[in-house]
Amino acid sequence: xxxxxxxxxxxxxxxxxxxxxxxxxxxxxxxxxxxxxxxxxxxxxxxxxxxxxxxxxxxxxxxxxxxxxxxxxxxxxxxxxxxxxxxxxxxxxxxxxxxxxxxxxxxxxxxxxxxxxxxxxxxxxxxxxxxxxxxxxxxxxxxxxxxxxxxxxxxxxxxxxxxxxxxxxxxxxxxxxxxxxxxxxxxxxxxxxxxxxxxxxxxxxxxxxxxxxxxxxxxxxxxxxxxxxxxxxxxxxxxxxxxxxxxxxxxxxxxxxxxxxxxxxxxxxxxxxxxxxxxxxxxxxxxxxxxxxxxxxxxxxxxxxxxxxxxxxxxxxxxxxxxxxxxx
Amino acid sequence: xxxxxxxxxxxxxxxxxxxxxxxxxxxxxxxxxxxxxxxxxxxxxxxxxxxxxxxxxxxxxxxxxxxxxxxxxxxxxxxxxxxxxxxxxxxxxxxxxxxxxxxxxxxxxxxxxxxxxxxxxxxxxxxxxxxxxxxxxxxxxxxxxxxxxxxxxxxxxxxxxxxxxxxxxxxxxxxxxxxxxxxxxxxxxxxxxxxxxxxxxxxxxxxxxxxxxxxxxxxxxxxxxxxxxxxxxxxxxxxxxxxxxxxxxxxxxxxxxxxxxxxxxxxxxxxxxxxxxxxxxxxxxxxxxxxxxxxxxxxxxxxxxxxxxxxxxxxxxxxxxxxxxxxx
Numbered sequence: 069x070x071x072x073x074x075x076x077x078x079x080x081x082x083x084x085x086x087x088x089x090x091x092x093x094x095x096x097x098x099x100x101x102x103x104x105x106x107x108x109x110x111x112x113x114x115x116x117x118x119x120x121x122x123x124x125x126x127x128x129x130x131x132x133x134x135x136x137x138x139x140x141x142x143x144x145x146x147x148x149x150x151x152x153x154x155x156x157x158x159x160x161x162x163x164x165x166x167x168x169x170x171x172x173x174x175x176x177x178x179x180x181x182x183x184x185x186x187x188x189x190x191x192x193x194x195x196x197x198x199x200x201x202x203x204x205x206x207x208x209x210x211x212x213x214x215x216x217x218x219x220x221x222x223x224x225x226x227x228x229x230x231x232x233x234x235x236x237x238x239x240x241x242x243x244x245x246x247x248x249x250x251x252x253x254x255x256x257x258x259x260x261x262x263x264x265x266x267x268x269x270x271x272x273x274x275x276x277x278x279x280x281x282x283x284x285x286x287x288x289x290x291x292x293x294x295x296x297x298x299x300x301x302x303x304x305x306x307x308x309x310x311x312x313x314x315x316x317x318x319x320x321x322x323x324x325x326x327x328x329x330x331x332x333x334x335x336x337x338x339x340x341x342x343x344x345x346x347x348x349x350x351x352x353x354x355x356x357x358x359x360x361x362x363x364x365x366x367x368x369x370x371x372x373x374x375x376x377x378x379x380x381x382x383x384x385x386x387x388x389x390x391x392x393x394x395x396x
Numbered sequence: 397x398x399x400x401x402x403x404x405x406x407x408x409x410x411x412x413x414x415x416x417x418x419x420x421x422x423x424x425x426x427x428x429x430x431x432x433x434x435x436x437x438x439x440x441x442x443x444x445x446x447x448x449x450x451x452x453x454x455x456x457x458x459x460x461x462x463x464x465x466x467x468x469x470x471x472x473x474x475x476x477x478x479x480x481x482x483x484x485x486x487x488x489x490x491x492x493x494x495x496x497x498x499x500x501x502x503x504x505x506x507x508x509x510x511x512x513x514x515x516x517x518x519x520x521x522x523x524x525x526x527x528x529x530x531x532x533x534x535x536x537x538x539x540x541x542x543x544x545x546x547x548x549x550x551x552x553x554x555x556x557x558x559x560x561x562x563x564x565x566x567x568x569x570x571x572x573x574x575x576x577x578x579x580x581x582x583x584x585x586x587x588x589x590x591x592x593x594x595x596x597x598x599x600x601x602x603x604x605x606x607x608x609x610x611x612x613x614x615x616x617x618x619x620x621x622x623x624x625x626x627x628x629x630x631x632x633x634x635x636x637x638x639x640x641x642x643x644x645x646x647x648x649x650x651x652x653x654x655x656x657x658x659x660x661x662x663x664x665x666x667x668x669x670x671x672x673x674x675x676x677x678x679x680x681x682x683x684x685x686x687x688x689x690x691x692x693x694x695x696x697x698x699x700x701x702x703x704x705x706x707x708x709x710x711x712x713x714x715x716x717x718x719x720x721x722x723x724x
Contacts, residue, residue, distance in 0.1 A: 143686075202554040214652065216546075218553070223546045225654025226530045227690060230546075235651035235684040237644035239568050242681070250651065250684065316565035320648050323563035323578065324542065326553020353570070356563040356578065358471075362555060 076380030086118035089380035097126040137383030139184040143228040184378030186215025207334035238316040258289035276300040315350020333368035404708030414446035417708035425453040465711030467512040512706030514543025530655040535662035566644040586617035604628040643678020661696035
């Protein structure tokens with residue numbers, strides 16, 4: 069039987085997604101389950117178990133799986149071949165590739181989740197159009213990060229930390245919180261949006277933000293997005309401020325990389341134009357004129373499976389690369 | 397006769413450099429001459445003429461030249477294959493590659509000067525060490541720009557404007573001058589340094605900066621660097637401010653690309669540690685912790701020939717790439 073399929077695994081902080089993917093990008097079957105998040109051993113067992121359900125559902129036997137691609141919520145250090153995932157308990161210098169190759173008995177390729185998501189966007193988001201050779205996927209949520217495709221190739225950097233877009237230095241006034249997350253992330257990721265909203269609500273008696281600010285723990289970025297959608301003025305102003313900071317970040321990305329496409333994903337992308345509108349305007353205002361006029365800045369249209377699709381794509385590209393080198 | 401040499405041409409705003417380069421990176425012979433800068437036709441003639449002197453000096457016949465690489469002071473639009481060099485009279489959408497291939501009757505490869513300089517650094521600056529696969533060359537002078545090598549490849553972007561580091565958005569307070577050059581360039585390139593110095597000198601009666609400020613036109617970035625070297629306090633403070641802005645730019649570059657090496661070149665690199673010291677400290681303060689601790693930030697050690705060496709290197713890589721594809 070010809071090994072025509074690739075298994076894509078997406079290890080997230082709260083869930084694991086696994087799917088059987090064809091070479092043309094069709095997701096034959098998929099499953100999602102909670103991440104145990106109680107240490108490396110249990111997470112590994114769950115990752116391994118997650119593979120069997122989609123295989124059975126697709127009636128594909130292990131023999132039909134050419135390789136396995138894995139996206140991880142952190143960086144894959146290409147030099148030591150280990151994973152460092154700060155938000156997953158115990159995931160420090162885990163030799164994931166070696167461990168999974170032993171378990172799956174076929175080639176395994178590991179890469180950071182942002183990077184494989186960028187691969188999925190480059191592969192599938194354009195429909196029948198020529199895939200973009202220069203694309204940046206920007207994920208906005210509790211944290212901020214980017215996956216970079218430049219000249220048709222994924223960029224992971226010398227130690228796998230490329231795309232740390234939360235650390236784009238978009239401010240000149242140092243604040244202590246910048247030291248933990250970078251200035252862009254401190255200003256414009258979820259917690260930063262909640263902080264800005266709290267500041268704007270201070271002293272206000274009425275309005276959605278003021279009500280939230282009075283109820284302990286309810287002033288979250290998600291709540292701000294909901295209030296903005298309902299037309300709350302201060303909530304809209306909060307998202308505009310975040311969008312302006314993000315726009316300076318995107319301007320910096322576009323100046324350096326001159327991508328044809330910037331795709332916005334992550335939980336905060338749900339805010340849609342309330343956030344992406346100000347982002348786009350700021351990117352144009354601050355950006356290199358030619359590059360920022362040419363770039364398209366859009367919200368992702370791939371769903372929650374983009375992680376596993378990208379992981380599968382990564383494995384396919386690595387296999388092809390290896391086969392071509394063997395032939396050369 | 398085997399075509400073992402490559403001709404490297406470096407078209408600058410004020411000078412043209414041409415040299416015969418061996419595959420191992422040896423500069424066999426070189427010449428430099430003024431750029432006519434009186435229109436495209438005369439510049440082209442000068443470029444063509446510049447090639448003959450180093451060939452004659454090296455006793456290499458045209459038959460021995462495999463290809464020609466050209467670095468240009470602007471962007472090479474990879475889609476239209478035309479050059480746009482804003483500081484050279486008439487250089488808008490010039491089909492340089494086609495014109496030179498007709499003249500030289502061999503393969504010609506054109507690329508932006510910052511990009512080929514980055515190639516030269518990756519090729520030659522490490523001595524016998526393994527060449528860095530992720531390197532950024534940052535040129536600081538009247539303008540600011542970068543050449544990017546990521547995963548071993550030069551990044552030019554979708555339309556050739558990648559590396560426009562002057563447009564890194566490192567400030568949150570908009571000033572009109574940012575719209576012409578980008579905030580990093582407005583704050584930290586030559587004219588920005590002169591502006592900062594003038595502001596600091598205002599109202600001061602004594603000191604080098606105050607004296608310069610009184611003499612029309614003498615308060616240049618070069619003069620500030622000289623004064624700082626002589627120990628003038630305000631001149632040092634000026635360079636520190638520029639270095640802090642540049643450090644935020646480098647922090648952004650390092651966050652996005654995770655290079656192992658950042659090489660600083662251009663006229664302002666002459667300021668040495670007076671500028672690069674504050675730059676390094678700010679890059680570490682603002683940067684992603686892992687990536688900014690690992691990166692080395694050094695001044696270029698290649699001399700004035702790095703442009704033509706990089707252009708030659710670019711031609712070699714393109715030729716090899718072409719040959720490998722032909723074989724595959």
